[in-house]
Amino acid sequence: VSTSAEDRLRAxxxxxxPQRVAVLxxxxxxxxxxxxxxxxxxxxxxxxxxxxxxxxxxxxxxxGLVRHAHLSDRAPTYHSVSGHEHAHLVCxxxxxxxxxxxxxxxxxxxxxxxxxxxxxxxxxxxxxxxECQR
Amino acid sequence: VSTSAEDRLRAxxxxxxPQRVAVLxxxxxxxxxxxxxxxxxxxxxxxxxxxxxxxxxxxxxxxGLVRHAHLSDRAPTYHSVSGHEHAHLVCxxxxxxxxxxxxxxxxxxxxxxxxxxxxxxxxxxxxxxxECQR
DNA sequence: GTATTTGCAAAGTTTTTGCACGTGG
DNA sequence: CCACGTGCAAAAACTTTGCAAATAC
Numbered sequence: 651v652s653t654s655a656e657d658r659l660r661a662x663x664x665x666x667x668p669q670r671v672a673v674l675x676x677x678x679x680x681x682x683x684x685x686x687x688x689x690x691x692x693x694x695x696x697x698x699x700x701x702x703x704x705x706x707x708x709x710x711x712x713x714g715l716v717r718h719a720h721l722s723d724r725a726p727t728y729h730s731v732s733g734h735e736h737a738h739l740v741c742x743x744x745x746x747x748x749x750x751x752x753x754x755x756x757x758x759x760x761x762x763x764x765x766x767x768x769x770x771x772x773x774x775x776x777x778x779x780x781e782c783q784r
Numbered sequence: 785v786s787t788s789a790e791d792r793l794r795a796x797x798x799x800x801x802p803q804r805v806a807v808l809x810x811x812x813x814x815x816x817x818x819x820x821x822x823x824x825x826x827x828x829x830x831x832x833x834x835x836x837x838x839x840x841x842x843x844x845x846x847x848g849l850v851r852h853a854h855l856s857d858r859a860p861t862y863h864s865v866s867g868h869e870h871a872h873l874v875c876x877x878x879x880x881x882x883x884x885x886x887x888x889x890x891x892x893x894x895x896x897x898x899x900x901x902x903x904x905x906x907x908x909x910x911x912x913x914x915e916c917q918r
Numbered sequence: 919g920t921a922t923t924t925g926c927a928a929a930g931t932t933t934t935t936g937c938a939c940g941t942g943g
Numbered sequence: 944c945c946a947c948g949t950g951c952a953a954a955a956a957c958t959t960t961g962c963a964a965a966t967a968c
Contacts, residue, residue: 664922664923665921665922665923665966665967665968666967666968667922667923667924667966667967669923669924670923684957685957685958686956686957697925698924698925699924699925699926700958701924701925701926701958701959701960702923702924702925704957704958704959705923705924705959718857720854723852723860724933724956724957725956725957725958726857739894739898739900741900742903748898750894754894754897754898755891755894756893757889757909759890760873760884760888760889760909761911763888764873764882764888764913765913765914766873766875766909766911766912766913766914767911767912767917768909768910768911769876769910769911769912772910773909773910775891775894775900775902775907776902776903776906776907777895777900777901777902777903778900778901778903779898779899779900780899780900783901794943798947798948799941799942799943799946799947799948800942800943801941801942801947801948801949803948803949804948818932819932819933820932831950832949832950833949833950833951834933835933835934835935835949835950835951836948836949836950838932838933838934839934839948839949840948858931858932858958859931859932859933
């Protein structure tokens with residue numbers, strides 16, 4: 651977990667606790683995860699309560715260190731924003747998911763015409779991949 | 785509820801029941817709704833169990849008569865496909881949501897480069913509207 | 919030292935499931 | 944008639960909350 655993440659926490663007036671650091675570490679390892687999956691990953695190394703995971707993810711989301719998207723119809727999937735911000739392209743058939751950059755999916759026309767600032771990291775595009783279309 | 789909807793049900797080997805018709809009617813009235821809201825709307829005129837609403841929506845989704853999107857972080861929102869298929873643009877600030885057509889958001893480049901067939905009706909784009917950016 | 923954060927247990931919300939009864943075709 | 948669909952009640956899945964104890968700073 652980069653120092654900048656800890657600075658971002660402190661800058662926003664929050665404390666740097668082992669649990670918060672552990673959640674960020676788990677997200678680096680997993681790349682993506684539901685609250686439950688993140689909890690399980692953290693538990694491989696530390697103790698943490700599931701409620702704390704929820705509260706931590708909410709906080710990290712608020713200060714922009716993580717984003718979440720709905721990759722399945724059930725629990726939301728969180729991912730770290732430490733790398734480049736990315737959206738997801740998910741196949742309903744096989745469940746495969748790949749990252750999209752702003753170059754893959756150009757929203758500038760939409761943003762210009764609507765005046766919206768799109769939350770790219772939250773965006774999930776569902777469909778059927780080439781394989782599954784048959 | 786158009787006859788074609790009933791035909792679609794029968795063609796897919798399902799029965800046309802009053803409950804299924806009522807759910808489709810409720811969606812015409814509401815335009816959008818969570819399972820709970822749809823249940824409430826149906827109950828204004830008929831009796832129906834909430835489980836049946838869930839099961840019906842799942843079925844209608846399967847055969848393509850309705851689509852759902854995640855307009856909030858909680859319950860999914862269903863909408864009828866009887867009109868034109870549309871995606872949603874939702875503001876996190878004020879909660880306002882507007883429809884998007886395929887002209888508003890051109891996915892042809894993405895579909896060409898990835899080979900995906902995008903489920904446009906499921907797509908929700910989140911962000912901040914012009915107002916809320918201030 | 920003290921305001922924030924955590925763990926725990928309990929409750930809240932949303933969705934799914936098993937099964938007996940009812941019904942569309 | 945009878946396979947499919949529904950209602951009901953119970954369970955499962957997911958998330959939030961109140962409060963006392965622990966801890967970051």
